[in-house]
Amino acid sequence: MKPGMQWPIGVAAVLGIAVLANVYIAVRANDDPSVHIERDYYQKAVRFDADQALRRRSERLGWRVTVEATRTSATDAEVRAMLVDSTGAPVRGAVLRIAAHAVARSNDVFTATTAEVGDRYVAAMPVNRGGLWNFDIEVVRGGDRFVASQRLDLGSDR
Numbered sequence: 001m002k003p004g005m006q007w008p009i010g011v012a013a014v015l016g017i018a019v020l021a022n023v024y025i026a027v028r029a030n031d032d033p034s035v036h037i038e039r040d041y042y043q044k045a046v047r048f049d050a051d052q053a054l055r056r057r058s059e060r061l062g063w064r065v066t067v068e069a070t071r072t073s074a075t076d077a078e079v080r081a082m083l084v085d086s087t088g089a090p091v092r093g094a095v096l097r098i099a100a101h102a103v104a105r106s107n108d109v110f111t112a113t114t115a116e117v118g119d120r121y122v123a124a125m126p127v128n129r130g131g132l133w134n135f136d137i138e139v140v141r142g143g144d145r146f147v148a149s150q151r152l153d154l155g156s157d158r
Contacts, residue, residue, distance in 0.1 A: 076125070077125050079112065083121060095141070097138045104129065129154075131153070
């Protein structure tokens with residue numbers, strides 16, 4: 001090596017390390033499961049009026065949904081939903097889809113389609129932690145579509 005080449009090599013090495021460190025930090029920052037990032041925020045904004053109209057139609061429909069979840073193991077839970085109409089009678093023959101996420105890990109969303117068992121709708125869902133969970137429910141029966149949200153405490157991991 002020529003005399004005096006140590007400085008350019010040293011500067012290049014320091015710059016290379018800085019670039020690698022920044023790439024590592026950017027990858028780690030974008031892979032945090034506790035931060036929810038709306039995947040296509042523009043489309044959500046475009047659908048805003050339609051989503052609000054769906055919520056109003058859901059309220060006029062008069063249906064109510066109650067969600068219960070029981071952890072069956074450290075990684076699974078049985079989710080049961082009771083769907084009733086405005087008179088309190090069970091609504092049968094519907095397709096009920098659930099999207100759930102822990103409040104502490106809102107980027108990890110688990111989805112399930114329930115099976116009708118008697119007057120309830122039941123699904124097994126992967127639940128990898130205790131604590132508060134948000135459940136977003138979508139119900140479709142014939143031409144009717146109903147949406148609701150509920151928050152449940154699934155207990156402690158300890």
